[in-house]
Amino acid sequence: MKYIDILESRLGRKATREEIEAFTVMWSEHCGYSHTKGYIRKLPKAGTGGNAGIVPLDDYHFLAFKVESHNHPSAIEPFNGAATGVGGIIRDVLAMGARPTAILDSLHMDKIIDGIIEGISDYGNSIGVPTVGGELRISNFYKHNPLVNVMAVGVGKNEHLIQSRATSPGQVIVIFGGATGRDGIHGASFASEDLTGEKATKLSIQVGDPFAEKLLIEAFLEMVEKGLVEGAQDLGAGGVLSATSELVARGGLGAVVHLERVPLREPDMLPIEILISESQERMAVVTSPDKAEKVLAIVKKHLLFGAIVAEVTDDGRYIAKYKDEVVLDVPASLLEESPEETIYDYTPSSPPKFKWIRFKNVDAHDVFERYDYMVGTDTILPPGFGPAVMRVKNSSNSVGYSLSIHSRADIGVQDPYWGAYITVLESVRKTLSVGAKPLALTDGINYADPDIEPMGLAAQIRGLKDACENFGIPVASGNASLYNTYKGKGIPPTMVIGMVGRIDNLNIPLPKKGPIYAVGFSDFKLEREKELLTEITKIVNSGRFVLSMHDYNNLTTFNHVLNNLGLHMKIQPPRTEPVHQMIIVFGEAKTTVPSRKIGYCF
Amino acid sequence: MSIPKAQVVVYPGSNCDRDALWACKYVGFDAEFIDIHSDIDADLLVLPGGFSYGDYLRVGAVAAREPIAQKIKDFVDRAGLVIGICNGFQILVEMGLLDGALLQNSNGRFLSKIVELEVLDNTTPFTSYFLKGERIRLPIAHGFGRYVKTCDVNTVVRYVDDVNGSDELIAGITNANKNVFGLMPHPERAIEKILGSDDGLRVFLSAFNYIRNNGGVRL
Amino acid sequence: MQKYNFVIDIQYKSNVRDPRGETIKRVLNDEYSIPVTSLRLGKSVHLEIEAESEEIALEMVKKACKELLVNTVTETFEVRKI
Numbered sequence: 001m002k003y004i005d006i007l008e009s010r011l012g013r014k015a016t017r018e019e020i021e022a023f024t025v026m027w028s029e030h031c032g033y034s035h036t037k038g039y040i041r042k043l044p045k046a047g048t049g050g051n052a053g054i055v056p057l058d059d060y061h062f063l064a065f066k067v068e069s070h071n072h073p074s075a076i077e078p079f080n081g082a083a084t085g086v087g088g089i090i091r092d093v094l095a096m097g098a099r100p101t102a103i104l105d106s107l108h109m110d111k112i113i114d115g116i117i118e119g120i121s122d123y124g125n126s127i128g129v130p131t132v133g134g135e136l137r138i139s140n141f142y143k144h145n146p147l148v149n150v151m152a153v154g155v156g157k158n159e160h161l162i163q164s165r166a167t168s169p170g171q172v173i174v175i176f177g178g179a180t181g182r183d184g185i186h187g188a189s190f191a192s193e194d195l196t197g198e199k200a201t202k203l204s205i206q207v208g209d210p211f212a213e214k215l216l217i218e219a220f221l222e223m224v225e226k227g228l229v230e231g232a233q234d235l236g237a238g239g240v241l242s243a244t245s246e247l248v249a250r251g252g253l254g255a256v257v258h259l260e261r262v263p264l265r266e267p268d269m270l271p272i273e274i275l276i277s278e279s280q281e282r283m284a285v286v287t288s289p290d291k292a293e294k295v296l297a298i299v300k301k302h303l304l305f306g307a308i309v310a311e312v313t314d315d316g317r318y319i320a321k322y323k324d325e326v327v328l329d330v331p332a333s334l335l336e337e338s339p340e341e342t343i344y345d346y347t348p349s350s351p352p353k354f355k356w357i358r359f360k361n362v363d364a365h366d367v368f369e370r371y372d373y374m375v376g377t378d379t380i381l382p383p384g385f386g387p388a389v390m391r392v393k394n395s396s397n398s399v400g401y402s403l404s405i406h407s408r409a410d411i412g413v414q415d416p417y418w419g420a421y422i423t424v425l426e427s428v429r430k431t432l433s434v435g436a437k438p439l440a441l442t443d444g445i446n447y448a449d450p451d452i453e454p455m456g457l458a459a460q461i462r463g464l465k466d467a468c469e470n471f472g473i474p475v476a477s478g479n480a481s482l483y484n485t486y487k488g489k490g491i492p493p494t495m496v497i498g499m500v501g502r503i504d505n506l507n508i509p510l511p512k513k514g515p516i517y518a519v520g521f522s523d524f525k526l527e528r529e530k531e532l533l534t535e536i537t538k539i540v541n542s543g544r545f546v547l548s549m550h551d552y553n554n555l556t557t558f559n560h561v562l563n564n565l566g567l568h569m570k571i572q573p574p575r576t577e578p579v580h581q582m583i584i585v586f587g588e589a590k591t592t593v594p595s596r597k598i599g600y601c602f
Numbered sequence: 603m604s605i606p607k608a609q610v611v612v613y614p615g616s617n618c619d620r621d622a623l624w625a626c627k628y629v630g631f632d633a634e635f636i637d638i639h640s641d642i643d644a645d646l647l648v649l650p651g652g653f654s655y656g657d658y659l660r661v662g663a664v665a666a667r668e669p670i671a672q673k674i675k676d677f678v679d680r681a682g683l684v685i686g687i688c689n690g691f692q693i694l695v696e697m698g699l700l701d702g703a704l705l706q707n708s709n710g711r712f713l714s715k716i717v718e719l720e721v722l723d724n725t726t727p728f729t730s731y732f733l734k735g736e737r738i739r740l741p742i743a744h745g746f747g748r749y750v751k752t753c754d755v756n757t758v759v760r761y762v763d764d765v766n767g768s769d770e771l772i773a774g775i776t777n778a779n780k781n782v783f784g785l786m787p788h789p790e791r792a793i794e795k796i797l798g799s800d801d802g803l804r805v806f807l808s809a810f811n812y813i814r815n816n817g818g819v820r821l
Numbered sequence: 822m823q824k825y826n827f828v829i830d831i832q833y834k835s836n837v838r839d840p841r842g843e844t845i846k847r848v849l850n851d852e853y854s855i856p857v858t859s860l861r862l863g864k865s866v867h868l869e870i871e872a873e874s875e876e877i878a879l880e881m882v883k884k885a886c887k888e889l890l891v892n893t894v895t896e897t898f899e900v901r902k903i
Binding site for chain 1: 833836837838839840843844847892894895
Binding site: 121122125126127128209210211214215302303368369370371372373374375376377379380382391393506564 | 716
């Protein structure tokens with residue numbers, strides 16, 4: 001059934017033009033998750049959901065983290081697409097009450113697209129959040145569909161954790177940040193037949209303003225510290241409509257939104273345009289009426305625009321008005337109840353014999369150097385050694401955390417289930433290799449066309465689910481980017497996994513002079529994995545540096561960072577299957593799995 | 603005798619302010635943040651790194667003309683110590699408190715890495731704990747660090763290898779009175795070994811002890 | 822063959838946001854009390870080119886713009902002979 005028909009049957013009448021516009025946005029794949037929410041429901045969850053994933057780090061702090069994609073905008077305009085991608089995910093993490101502390105990116109391109117690197121670098125550096133890691137995968141698979149997946153991480157104090165919902169009628173919603181313009185609004189063609197917004201092209205390019213974002217970060221954190229924030233949500237896809245309706249719908253509440261109060265930067269905007277504009281660098285804050293003036297004072301102090309735009313009501317209706325004219329009046333929950341596409345059951349089979357599909361071996365070092373990885377002085381392990389390691393200053397128990405971002409599209413293209421499963425396992429190995437205990441993961445689903453090929457999507461998510469359940473890693477958050485196709489041809493199923501782990505001992509072993517060993521197995525047998533993981537932990541605890549990578553022929557970047565330490569290595573890279581259970585250890589280690597010397601570090 | 607006091611000026615867009623405060627406190631300063639409307643009450647003023655006003659017009663241009671600019675100039679005239687790091691250096695140059703200009707890196711790109719520097723002048727209040735000619739390692743992270751010499755200047759630290767095209771490899775300078783120090787590298791990011799280098803610690807220690815031994819300038 | 826001089830004025834297209842220009846305009850309005858109602862920040866390229874005629878020179882300059890100097894997705898340009 002077409003979405004417009006579903007909408008009209010739910011409304012019980014023909015939809016108005018404004019309703020069509022609003023639901024085109026809210027029921028688009030990007031906002032509504034129609035093809036994936038059935039699957040996502042079945043994943044083992046961590047935390048309380050909301051905008052970004054939350055996991056406890058220690059008794060006083062939580063980690064907020066999520067991965068988000070900005071693939072289609074980056075294909076059209078690489079610099080701004082990548083930059084606004086960073087902006088969006090940073091706000092997602094911020095909205096939980098956490099100060100953003102790190103960015104990692106997973107880039108799949110057919111060649112190094114300077115605009116994308118520049119976009120992430122420019123935005124991340126300007127707002128003062130270090131980019132501490134990432135992966136760069138170069139392959140012709142992505143010639144017309146580059147993938148830009150950005151993960152943001154933040155640390156917050158438990159007393160500052162913010163819900164992403166309104167809790168009682170009588171609260172008000174303040175929208176603040178940059179002024180609103182016509183960014184992201186599609187042209188005059190209303191999608192009256194097909195409401196899947198992901199397929200609709202956006203005519204105006206979104207441009208990022210990192211200065212405004214930095215001001216927004218400081219303003220919001222000041223509000224949080226002063227106890228003025230009762231709920232919050234960042235404004236991303238769907239703008240004011242999406243943020244305000246989600247805030248109230250989650251609690252079964254309603255809202256009256258006064259669109260004429262939204263600070264504008266373009267004259268003569270239509271009410272519906274104000275409602276769905278995707279102007280960047282804006283946040284919605286739920287607060288009590290008596291606190292709202294203080295919120296606005298902080299907004300003004302930080303040179304931003306802001307206004308009390310909505311009241312929370314108890315009747316469950318979402319009413320958007322422009323002065324006295326009612327622009328939209330629908331049940332708030334209807335906006336969130338995007339139709340669910342059929343989900344399919346996938347029956348996993350044992351891993352096939354995989355072929356090597358090697359992505360290009362690039363020295364990512366040149367790319368790292370364009371990202372400030374040190375700002376904040378909490379980066380303990382810089383890019384290139386494996387996962388990043390960060391510390392939390394002022395924590396009495398000197399706790400730290402590990403961060404990794406990883407994908408195996410080369411396996412995903414051969415078997416989407418195992419592509420996802422192996423990515424999770426390899427992420428666990430990487431986390432353990434720096435002495436961290438895995439806490440949770442965030443998943444970035446990047447897929448081609450699920451209407452044409454639904455089983456690949458089902459397989460990919462099933463692989464994620466099974467790996468998480470078998471190895472005890474809950475899913476804290478995630479993102480899905482579908483329809484990455486060009487003239488009918490799609491990208492390989494690319495599951496990007498971001499994982500965080502907790503570290504109690506910040507003295508991470510580093511590479512040192514001496515023999516280098518290959519430890520483990522050159523092929524893969526699932527039943528051996530738990531033993532491998534135990535061995536990795538043992539070896540790290542004995543003070544030896546462990547490197548866990550999927551392709552030991554691709555060590556250019558690692559070699560470069562090793563040289564930066566004044567060290568060199570001469571090894572015979574171990575030959576492995578494309579999926580294997582092998583790690584490299586600097587120094588001899590007592591271990592129950594096979595181990596042989598492959599060279600030395602000097 | 604009072605504890606030496608440091609104030610870190612936070613401009614809209616500064617982002618290395620918390621790192622700078624941490625470094626000041628680490629060596630014993632009574633340290634706090636101030637904003638562009640505040641009065642100055644310190645022995646050491648720190649202009650931190652970042653992207654004040656997004657660096658949207660020229661680096662440091664808007665920040666250099668804020669309400670606090672005149673108060674900083676008065677503070678300098680009173681022989682107060684000022685250290686400008688990265689964006690802070692750019693602001694001091696735009697304010698006319700330091701000579702020269704800071705333009706885009708010669709390769710047109712932002713560069714973030716730890717580099718080797720040579721200390722040329724250890725007679726300043728900021729470098730007394732270094733040896734003349736000593737080689738140290740400090741991180742840089744900037745896109746506009748190419749120092750262009752417009753007149754003779756007192757070079758305090760220089761890059762050992764060319765990283766951004768700076769004239770005479772100049773990385774940090776002082777004014778004639780040596781109470782204003784501007785440098786592109788980040789000493790506040792190099793105060794603990796676990797971060798890769800602790801050579802920056804001595805910049806803050808030198809300033810702290812200079813104030814302790816000579817008295818500060820607080821009114 | 823003769824040398825021809827051109828100035829290329831590069832600006833963001835009118836439907837592309839210019840946050841830098843907006844921010845600087847606000848500073849001029851709020852902090853310098855100069856009532857600027859619009860400010861857009863662009864780039865200016867001065868170039869000298871050798872060609873057999875002005876028409877050919879202009880064609881080459883336009884080619885340089887379209888292929889390198891200008892991001893034709895977000896920017897527009899104007900060429901003036903000087």
